[in-house]
Amino acid sequence: xxxxxxxxxxxxxxxxxxxxxxxxxxPNIFLATVRNLLHRHWTFEVGAALxxxxxxxxxxxxxxxxxxxxxQDLANRLAGPSADHWLGTDHLGRDVLSxxxxxxxxxxxxxxxxLVICVVSGTILGALAGRRGGWIDEVVMRTVDVLVCxxxxxxxxxxxxxxxxxxxxxxxxxxxxxxxxxxRLMRGLALEINAKxxxxxxxxxxxxxxxxxxxxxxxxxxxxxxxxxxxxxxxKLITVGxxxxxxxxxxxxxxxxxxxxxxxxxxxxxAPWVGILPGAAIFITxxxxxxxxxxxxxxxxxxxxxxxxxxxxxxxxxxxxxxxIEEGEAL
Amino acid sequence: xxxxxxxxxxxxxxxxxxxxxQPLLTLDGVVKHYPAGRGKQVHSVDGVSLEVGxxxxxxxxxxxxxxxxxxxRTILRAVSATAGQITFDGEDITRVKGARLKALRRSMQFVxxxxxxxxxxxxxxxTSLDAPLRHHGMKDKAERRGRIAEMLDRVGLEEEILxxxxxxxxxxxxxxxxxxxxxxxxxxxxxxxxxxxxxxxxIRAQILNLLVELKDQLDLTLVLISHDLRVVRxxxxxxxxxxxxxxxxxxxxxxxxxxxxxxxxxxLLAASLAxxxxxxxxxxxxxxxxxxxxxxxxxxxxxxHPRCPLAQEVCHTVVPEAARPGEGHLVTCHFWDQ
Numbered sequence: 001x002x003x004x005x006x007x008x009x010x011x012x013x014x015x016x017x018x019x020x021x022x023x024x025x026x027p028n029i030f031l032a033t034v035r036n037l038l039h040r041h042w043t044f045e046v047g048a049a050l051x052x053x054x055x056x057x058x059x060x061x062x063x064x065x066x067x068x069x070x071x072q073d074l075a076n077r078l079a080g081p082s083a084d085h086w087l088g089t090d091h092l093g094r095d096v097l098s099x100x101x102x103x104x105x106x107x108x109x110x111x112x113x114x115l116v117i118c119v120v121s122g123t124i125l126g127a128l129a130g131r132r133g134g135w136i137d138e139v140v141m142r143t144v145d146v147l148v149c150x151x152x153x154x155x156x157x158x159x160x161x162x163x164x165x166x167x168x169x170x171x172x173x174x175x176x177x178x179x180x181x182x183x184r185l186m187r188g189l190a191l192e193i194n195a196k197x198x199x200x201x202x203x204x205x206x207x208x209x210x211x212x213x214x215x216x217x218x219x220x221x222x223x224x225x226x227x228x229x230x231x232x233x234x235x236k237l238i239t240v241g242x243x244x245x246x247x248x249x250x251x252x253x254x255x256x257x258x259x260x261x262x263x264x265x266x267x268x269x270x271a272p273w274v275g276i277l278p279g280a281a282i283f284i285t286x287x288x289x290x291x292x293x294x295x296x297x298x299x300x301x302x303x304x305x306x307x308x309x310x311x312x313x314x315x316x317x318x319x320x321x322x323x324x325i326e327e328g329e330a331l
Numbered sequence: 332x333x334x335x336x337x338x339x340x341x342x343x344x345x346x347x348x349x350x351x352x353q354p355l356l357t358l359d360g361v362v363k364h365y366p367a368g369r370g371k372q373v374h375s376v377d378g379v380s381l382e383v384g385x386x387x388x389x390x391x392x393x394x395x396x397x398x399x400x401x402x403x404r405t406i407l408r409a410v411s412a413t414a415g416q417i418t419f420d421g422e423d424i425t426r427v428k429g430a431r432l433k434a435l436r437r438s439m440q441f442v443x444x445x446x447x448x449x450x451x452x453x454x455x456x457x458t459s460l461d462a463p464l465r466h467h468g469m470k471d472k473a474e475r476r477g478r479i480a481e482m483l484d485r486v487g488l489e490e491e492i493l494x495x496x497x498x499x500x501x502x503x504x505x506x507x508x509x510x511x512x513x514x515x516x517x518x519x520x521x522x523x524x525x526x527x528x529x530x531x532x533x534i535r536a537q538i539l540n541l542l543v544e545l546k547d548q549l550d551l552t553l554v555l556i557s558h559d560l561r562v563v564r565x566x567x568x569x570x571x572x573x574x575x576x577x578x579x580x581x582x583x584x585x586x587x588x589x590x591x592x593x594x595x596x597x598x599l600l601a602a603s604l605a606x607x608x609x610x611x612x613x614x615x616x617x618x619x620x621x622x623x624x625x626x627x628x629x630x631x632x633x634x635x636h637p638r639c640p641l642a643q644e645v646c647h648t649v650v651p652e653a654a655r656p657g658e659g660h661l662v663t664c665h666f667w668d669q
Contacts, residue, residue, distance in 0.1 A: 197448035204407055205463040205512070206436030215462070219453045 041302075044295020050288030058104050067095035069102040070253060078271040090260075090274045091267050099260060100281055106256035107244075108285060110171060111236040117175040118236075119229045122182025127217050129183065130190025131209075141187065144180045152177040152239050160248045170249055174239060178232070185228055189221035196220075223300055230293025234286030241282050257282050354382040354418075355520060355552050356406065361415035363398075363405045367627050374626045375401040377576035378415070383520075388546065388553040390567035390584070392560060392599065394623055398576040399556045400444075403522045406554075407441050408432060419520070437467060440513035442523040446505035446530075450497040457493030460512050467516060482511045485548070486541060503534035510541065514549065521546075522554045527562065539566060560603040564588060569659075572596045575634045576626055582660040592656045592667040594641050633665065641666050 057064070066086070073093030081088050087096040129140040147155065152174070159173035193199060193216070202212050243249035244258025252259070257278040264275035363376040376398045383389050391399050404410045406417060408424065417425045424435055443449035450459050457479075464475045480490055486507040497505060506526065513521060523542065527535040543566060546553050557563050563570055563584075570587045572580040572595065580593040591597045623638070624630050630637050636646035643666070651665045 197443055197445060198451045200404075200409055201441070201443060201449050201512075202451075202462075204409055204436060204441050205466075205516070206433045207462060207466050211462065211466065215454070216451050220451065 041295040041298040043291040043298065047288045047291025047293075047295060050284060051292060054104070054108070054285050054288060057101060058108055061101040061105060065098040065101045067098040069094060069099040069255070071095070078267055078274065080271075080273070087277055088271065088273055090263060090271075096274060096277055099255065100257070100277060103250075103256040103260055103278065104281060104285070106250050106254055107237060107240055107258070107282070110167070110174070110240050110250070110256075111233060114171050114174040114178060114240070115229060115233055115236050117171070118178040118232070119182055119225065121175065122179035123186045123218060123221075123225055125179070126183035126186025127190045127213055127221070130187040131194060131213055131217060137187075140183060144183050147177065147180045150177075152235075153242050156239065156243055157246070157248060160243070165248055165251050167250075170240075170243065174236065174243075178236065178239075181232065182225065182228065186218075186221055186225060189224060190217050193217050193220050223296075227293050227297045227300065230289050230296060233289040233293075237282055237286045237289075353385050355385045355387075355420060356381075356383040356554075357416075357418040358382070358406070359416040359418070361402070361405060361417060362413045363401050363410060364413045371627050374576050374629050376405060376412075377626075377629070379573075379576075379578050381571060381578060381581065383552060383554060386550065386552055387569060388555060388567045390563035390570040391554060391556045391573060392558060392563055392570060393573035394558065396623065396626070397573045398626070399573055400524055402573070403441065403524055403554070403556055407439055407522060408435065409441075433467070437516045438518050439520040439522070440516060440518040442506075442509055442513050442521060442526045444525040444529055446502055446509050447497060449509050450505065452497055454496075455493065456495055456497065456500070456508055460493065460508070460515060463512065464515060478515060479511075482515050485514070485545060486511045501534075502530050503537065506530060506534070506538050507541065510538075510545070514545065517549075519550070520552045520554075522556065524556045525558070526555070528557075528559070535562075542566065560599060572599065575623060575629055577634060577663070578661075579635065579664070580660075580662045582657075582662075586657060586660055590656070590660075592654075592660070592662040593635075593664045594639050594666075595635050596662075633663075635664075 066084075071094060073089065076085075076089055076093045077091055079085060079089045079093070085095050085097070087100065090096055090099065125140050129137040155177035156170075156173040159176060160169055163169045163173075199212060199216055202216055207216075240249055240256065241258030241261065244256050245262045247259075247262065250256040250259055255263075260278035261275055264271075264278070268275050358379050358381045361376060361379045362374075364372040364374055367373045379402060381389075391402070393399050401410070405412050408427070412425055415425070416423060419435070419439065424432075427435060450456065460479050460482075461475055464478060469475050469478070479493070483490055483492070488504060488507050488511070492500060492504060492508065500508070506529075510526075526542065527538050530538060539562060542553070542555075545551065553566075555563065555566055567584050569581065569583050571578050572587075572593065574595050580587065580591070580596045582590075582592075587596065588600065591600055624634070630647075632648045633639070633642070633646040633651050636642040639646065641664075645665055649665070651663045653661050653663050654667050656662055656667055
């Protein structure tokens with residue numbers, strides 16, 4: 001009891017605004033973003049490094065790929081790693097490394113495009129449902145309810161069976177199957193933001209509905225949506241791979257990581273690397289993006305707890321208010 | 332218990348002209364109910380009839396949860412009234428929509444209680460101020476900028492603040508911004524919902540003085556919601572006391588403070604006025620019993636009877652009629668003359 005005054009953390013008094021230094025005039029967003037990135041959770045850093053590496057390789061593929069991915073060398077089938085073929089050759093004697101690089105371009109691009117479509121459409125539909133309510137809410141959310149009953153792959157399979165294979169259908173099918181989590185998340189966030197006073201203020205000031213939706217509701221919901229997009233990317237990548245594995249995704253002569261898995265399956269015992277490598281490529285790429293998302297999520301949670309518990313847990317020498325400002329700015 | 336207003340506050344002026352002849356806003360039996368599940372209703376505002384005269388400052392006082400803010404939001408058409416009629420400037424605005432509602436937004440505005448909540452945290456203050464002007468058809472950017480600069484000058488802020496985000500400002504600065512934003516559209520009617528309760532005591536007087544100043548300069552009609560009777564006494568011409576969704580007493584300021592008729596008003600006065608200001612009248616009731624009843628299930632008869640020190644049998648069953656103890660003085664109590 002006696003030492004209770006000692007155990008309570010010293011509450012830092014906020015300086016009156018006119019005594020503290022005025023916030024810098026328009027803080028440099030670029031610098032703030034860079035500093036912000038450097039202060040992330042370690043999963044963010046590792047994930048970002050991995051993803052950067054993968055993307056760099058995929059972008060530079062036309063210049064750095066050692067072989068033509070379609071070049072067959074039947075005399076040299078299922079060869080192990082060598083100086084010429086770093087990762088060996090597949091059942092037609094094609095260079096596995098080159099095929100990984102070219103295949104990754106399909107996998108990652110399709111997953112990326114699909115993800116963007118899902119995020120945009122899911123966010124807008126969810127925000128509309130949350131804000132407008134009524135029949136829009138009913139239609140959107142009942143559609144979501146129906147779609148989440150089936151796994152993404154099953155919905156995509158059904159749509160591809162209906163409309164045939166092709167990149168357009170593939171992306172459309174994956175988008176229709178994948179927007180639902182974003183709509184659900186965004187609807188919840190929109191309901192939460194709806195109750196904020198600044199929304200009421202905008203209404204009383206006579207701001208049009210589109211302005212409130214796109215300039216108030218969606219920007220304030222972005223951090224969780226961004227975190228979720230990162231977490232969903234791996235899922236998209238695996239779905240694309242699964243469809244290609246089932247011969248319903250990327251069609252020959254093009255080939256992606258999923259199609260490579262399918263090709264490698266009969267030779268798993270003779271030449272396991274031919275199958276393991278594309279699997280590992282999917283795994284590493286998905287993992288890197290997921291780690292980025294997790295890092296962002298951890299960072300966000302830390303920031304909110306720091307905000308609610310006060311600056312007592314933060315390092316003392318840090319000008320807490322200033323960094324908080326810049327961090328918020330960067331997001 | 333309550334710190335006195337800082338000495339910078341000027342003393343109340345002499346009593347203004349009684350009873351507004353030309354009402355700007357007329358409420359007639361305004362009701363706002365919210366569904367509370369299982370078929371029940373929250374009776375937030377339950378039959379409020381009130382007039383606000385042009386150029387008047389009306390104080391609206393009452394405990395938290397008595398429906399003051401809901402009434403303000405109903406008047407401003409942020410929510411729709413369940414029943415009753417709201418007339419503003421000769422026009423029935425209870426159900427107006429579309430372009431008419433948008434035009435109405437220009438004539439009546441709101442000052443929020445919490446200045447930090449009133450601005451979008453992701454938007455620079457400049458954008459927050461610029462957007463409403465743009466949405467109300469001011470196409471010329473320089474003209475908007477000029478109007479904003481003029482209004483910032485009026486509320487005593489530098490233009491530099493426009494580049495900031497809300498969290499980079501102090502509460503006092505932000506509350507000035509809230510006022511500036513509300514006045515940008517040149518409204519004639521302003522509702523202030525506890526404009527100082529979220530601020531430090533040292534800033535309160537500044538904001539109140541600013542409101543008085545702007546009211547005179549811009550020819551505003553003001554409704555000031557507060558639970559702080561000293562603020563009301565300092566600013567308002569007329570005072571309405573609200574209890575559990577209903578207005579229980581309306582009177583000119585001096586009349587109400589010197590001659591409160593409703594027991595609830597007396598309790599409020601006794602609780603908040605400094606010791607030396609109390610008269611025998613105020614001593615009548617020193618303390619309220621218990622908590623206010625739930626607005627989901629308001630008491631029958633007089634709503635105040637479960638807590639009223641003067642309550643008698645009749646109060647339990649009969650809803651009191653409005654009585655007129657004097658010119659412009661309305662009170663709903665069976666025993667107002669005791």
